[in-house]
Structure formats: C-alpha cells, structure tokens
Amino acid sequence: MGWSVTRDLGTRLPIGDALALVYRCARDPLSMISLDLETKRAERSEAEEKARQALTAKSLHPMFAKYFT
Secondary structure: OOOOHHHHHOOOOOHHHHHHHHHHHHHOOOOHHHHHHHHHHHHHHHHHHHHHHHHHHHHOOHHHHHHHO
C-alpha cells in the first residue's frame, strides 16, 4: 500500500528528519523534486547564455553582432 509519514513516523516529523527526507528526494534522479531542479537549472543556464550573448553582441562591430543575437 505504500508508506505514510503520519502512519509510519507519527503526527510530528522532527525537522532534521524532514530535511533529510527532502534532501534525499532532491538527490534521487527519479523524484519529481530532482526533475524540477534539473529543469530549472537548465532554464537558468539557457537564460544566462542568452544574456551573455546579447552583452557580447553589444560590444561587437554591427556587422558581426548579428551572429550573436
């Protein structure tokens, strides 16, 4: 049937155990937390790369700037 935090650990989960559970889920490649973190990291890297290219294009000669936008 699966497990339940309330059934298996009682009504209160100590903060250290709760953090350990979240950290473990974040490191698990099949968890939703891990997938969400990877997606956000990829989106952030993509946005940073586009911003870097736009900044580079501003400092280039207009003839070459079109290749960086």
